[in-house]
Amino acid sequence: MVYVPEIETEQEYAVLLDKVNVFYGSYHAVKDITIPIQKGKITAFIGPSGCGKSTVLRAINRMNDxxxxxxxxxxxxxxxxxxxDEDVDPVEVRRRIGMVFQKPNPFPKSIYENVAYGPRLLGVNKKALLDEIVERSLRGAALWEEVKNDLRKSGLALSGGQQQRLCIARTIAVEPDIILMDEPASALDPIATQRIEQLMREELSEYTIIIVTHNMQQAQRASDYVAFFNIRKNEDTPGIENRWGELAEFGETDRVFNNPAAEETAEYIAGRFG
Incomplete structure (x- = not known):
């Protein structure tokens, strides 16, 4: 039986996934995902490897295209x-719904040009305005004080944690509504991970954030809502075609971690599988 969270018809959500399915060729990867994403909140997607959480995340800004x-x-x-819809421009979707990837991926350009890249594509060419956007974005990513005297330095010369914050600055420079984060701290050390979590809670608090994470402590610390995905299997079907991802539970983080409604959620949080 497919789990469907309660949808409030009068509520205006940041984004509402309604019976979303993702296919790769003939393979049905995730089935009938319905998730209401609250505005200005952090929602964590959790679940075992292969359950479809990153697939669903990438569907939100059409990266699967x-x-x-x-x-x-x-x-x-x-x-x-x-x-x-056919009349929706996927490039505009990705501007409004930005993404930060698992591994930091700064461009082989200066710190300044990394952040200015998106605004330039949108037609911003005046240096004074670009300077303002770069500073505001680097401040928003809690990186300004560390790099303000080295803006011409290559973004690739920064530490891993700084590179990830540079990628966050690059994302917010084009003023998105929603930020998607696909395991943004998995390649970072504990101190850099803590800084990313603090950044999400403080400097980025005005944004709607959706984060995929395997780290249960991170999901519990950083998120307001949790969507738990699990793998379903049909033993009568051979090969990869016999498994797909489904949403198993959704709710406020405190409730899901302290009083999960589904036994499978409790077992996953307790580390019994995954």
Whole structure:
């Protein structure tokens, strides 16, 4: 039986996933995902490897469009519009719904040009305005004080944690509504991880954030809501086709961690599988 969270019809969500399915060719990777994402809150996607949480995350800003054979059905409603309607520009979707990836991926450019890149593409060319955007974005990523005297330095010369914050600055420079984070701290040391979590809670508190994480402590510390995905299997079907991801539980973080409604959620949080 597919789990469906309660949807408040009068509520205006940051984005509402409604019976979303993702296919890779003939493979049905995730089935009937419905998740209401609250505005200005942090939602964590958790679950074992292969359960589809990153697949669903990438569907939200149409990154799966870049995968040959990928197909998405259902609705992802954003400001009253299904993001997969034919008249929706996926490039504009990715501007409004930015993404920070698992491994820091700064461009081989200066710190300044990394942050200015997006605004330049949008037609911002005046140096004074670019200077303002770069400083504001670096401050928003809690990086300004560390790099303000080295803006011409290559972004690749920064530490791993600084590179990830530079990528966050690059994301917020184009003023998105929503920030997607796909395990943004998995390649970082504990101190850099703590800084990313603090950044999410403080400097980025005005944004709606959706984060995929394998770290249960991180999900509990950093998020307001949790969506737990699990793997379903059909033993009668051979090979990879016999498994897919489904949403098993969704709710406020404190409730899910302290009083999970599903036994499988409790077992995953307790580390019995995954």
């Amino acid at each position: 870049l995968v040959e054979g990928a197909r998405v059905t259902g609705d992802i409603n954003y400001h009253g519009k299904n993001l997969y």
